Amino acid sequence: xxxxxxxxxxxxxxxxxxxxxxxxxxxxxxxxHLNYGQRTQQRELKAFNNIADFYNVRERLVVxxxxxxxxxxxxxxxxxxxxxxxxxxxxxxxxxxxPFRNGxxxxxxxxxxxxxxxxxIFIGAVEEDSSxxxxxxxxxxxxxxxxxNLGTKPQTHLHIITPLIHLAKADIxxxxxxxxxxxxxTWSCYQNETKACGICDSCxxxxxxxxxxxxxxxxxxxxxx
Amino acid sequence: xxxxxxxxxxxxxxxxxxxxxxxxxxxxxxxxHLNYGQRTQQRELKAFNNIADFYNVRERLVVxxxxxxxxxxxxxxxxxxxxxxxxxxxxxxxxxxxPFRNGxxxxxxxxxxxxxxxxxIFIGAVEEDSSxxxxxxxxxxxxxxxxxNLGTKPQTHLHIITPLIHLAKADIxxxxxxxxxxxxxTWSCYQNETKACGICDSCxxxxxxxxxxxxxxxxxxxxxx
Numbered sequence: 001x002x003x004x005x006x007x008x009x010x011x012x013x014x015x016x017x018x019x020x021x022x023x024x025x026x027x028x029x030x031x032x033h034l035n036y037g038q039r040t041q042q043r044e045l046k047a048f049n050n051i052a053d054f055y056n057v058r059e060r061l062v063v064x065x066x067x068x069x070x071x072x073x074x075x076x077x078x079x080x081x082x083x084x085x086x087x088x089x090x091x092x093x094x095x096x097x098x099p100f101r102n103g104x105x106x107x108x109x110x111x112x113x114x115x116x117x118x119x120x121i122f123i124g125a126v127e128e129d130s131s132x133x134x135x136x137x138x139x140x141x142x143x144x145x146x147x148x149n150l151g152t153k154p155q156t157h158l159h160i161i162t163p164l165i166h167l168a169k170a171d172i173x174x175x176x177x178x179x180x181x182x183x184x185x186t187w188s189c190y191q192n193e194t195k196a197c198g199i200c201d202s203c204x205x206x207x208x209x210x211x212x213x214x215x216x217x218x219x220x221x222x223x224x225x
Numbered sequence: 226x227x228x229x230x231x232x233x234x235x236x237x238x239x240x241x242x243x244x245x246x247x248x249x250x251x252x253x254x255x256x257x258h259l260n261y262g263q264r265t266q267q268r269e270l271k272a273f274n275n276i277a278d279f280y281n282v283r284e285r286l287v288v289x290x291x292x293x294x295x296x297x298x299x300x301x302x303x304x305x306x307x308x309x310x311x312x313x314x315x316x317x318x319x320x321x322x323x324p325f326r327n328g329x330x331x332x333x334x335x336x337x338x339x340x341x342x343x344x345x346i347f348i349g350a351v352e353e354d355s356s357x358x359x360x361x362x363x364x365x366x367x368x369x370x371x372x373x374n375l376g377t378k379p380q381t382h383l384h385i386i387t388p389l390i391h392l393a394k395a396d397i398x399x400x401x402x403x404x405x406x407x408x409x410x411t412w413s414c415y416q417n418e419t420k421a422c423g424i425c426d427s428c429x430x431x432x433x434x435x436x437x438x439x440x441x442x443x444x445x446x447x448x449x450x
Contacts (some may be wrong), residue, residue: 063295067288071337099339100332103376107328112296114324135376143375147368151328151360 003028006120006161007113009105012047013188014206015164018172019124020055021181022163030059030118032109036098037069043193050185061112068098102135103144106160110148114156122161128168138165169209177215184218198223228253231345231386232338234330237272238413239431240389243397244349245280246406247388255284255343257334261323262294268418275410286337293323327360328369331385335373339381347386353393363390394434402440409443423448 006027010016011034023029033048035041045062052060102125109121125136134140145160152158164172176183188206189196196203198221207224210217217224231252235241236259248254258273260266270287277285327350334346350361359365370385377383389397401408413431414421421428423446432449435442442449 063292143372
């Protein structure tokens with residue numbers, strides 16, 4: 001019997017890699033990656049393809065959503081806004097926020113899922129550890145799942161799966177190690193493409209997660225915090 | 226006092242033109258247009274700009290969402306699937322259906338609205354007359370509005386306005402005439418870019434609407450049904 005097909009959103013970062021490892025235990029994988037004009041686009045795409053090769057994923061879709069740069073408002077896509085150094089205690093929404101990014105990503109995933117016959121969409125969003133992005137919260141995903149089932153064909157039934165939603169970064173590291181996820185192939189840094197900077201929000205969260213899990217991050221850094 | 230800003234989705238067709246005319250009565254307009262690889266892309270963009278000029282719209286955003294062609298599944302973007310002739314009595318979802326198109330469109334609109342400070346998104350979707358597209362139904366828009374307010378900043382409050390949702394095509398024609406909407410600048414045909422074909426779903430619906438309203442459509446056709 002063939003396994004159910006799942007679209008997995010794979011940015012190339014650690015969270016999406018562990019999400020793919022979890023999806024791999026139960027589904028046939030189809031990988032979706034977005035180039036949205038972020039600074040580290042080429043490095044993330046390389047990580048995406050390396051992870052896809054690792055899991056022998058045949059169905060891959062890479063889409064350009066350069067309109068995020070046109071819309072602006074984020075340091076990830078607008079080079080006039082500097083990437084802020086990490087402040088993990090801050091309650092402010094950081095400058096790397098792209099407005100309603102996950103809404104856009106999930107809409108693309110839903111369109112593709114309907115065409116290829118996938119019943120699940122896996123996304124590695126993390127609620128507690130998400131730097132305060134409003135589109136990383138569980139109530140958003142529940143509401144979006146309802147909307148996308150109302151907006152697709154009657155025979156289409158899509159589930160949004162967020163396996164990491166309540167995990168801390170250290171739990172994600174442990175889960176990845178447990179499932180033999182290829183963490184050495186991932187890229188998380190918002191700033192650099194050769195060695196990770198170690199000081200942006202994304203690097204800081206990742207390094208703290210490895211530290212709390214008591215293992216060393218296998219990728220190279222300019223500085224480790 | 227400055228008027229509230231609204232993002233209006235303007236494809237260049239008659240419905241979006243009448244929607245813009247309605248939005249114009251109460252809001253400052255910002256026009257959003259999508260190139261999604263449809264056959265008639267250049268002609269629709271021309272109509273978009275002509276309508277924007279008519280209403281003196283300063284804020285315009287035109288985004289390429291060519292990924293619809295990559296995803297496929299629709300005769301609008303996949304040239305291997307032929308555009309079906311109209312069958313207005315059919316209950317089948319027609320071949321021009323682009324999976325979850327309005328979900329994608331509204332996500333982009335929401336991102337832009339948050340950046341430019343618009344509180345409303347106007348979309349000219351029509352439920353009864355929509356050829357059976359599932360993402361044109363009122364319950365979909367209600368669910369999507371809820372999702373996008375959960376997925377944007379706490380201070381962002383977005384309303385999706387669908388002023389045509391329960392109108393028949395003839396009512397839309399009448400509304401357009403009442404508000405002096407520039408219907409002569411619009412383009413609805415899915416097939417042609419010079420003279421409208423008169424036989425695709427979109428032309429057939431439009432022509433029937435004008436006929437029922439008892440007025441002549443001001444644009445040129447190869448054949449009028």
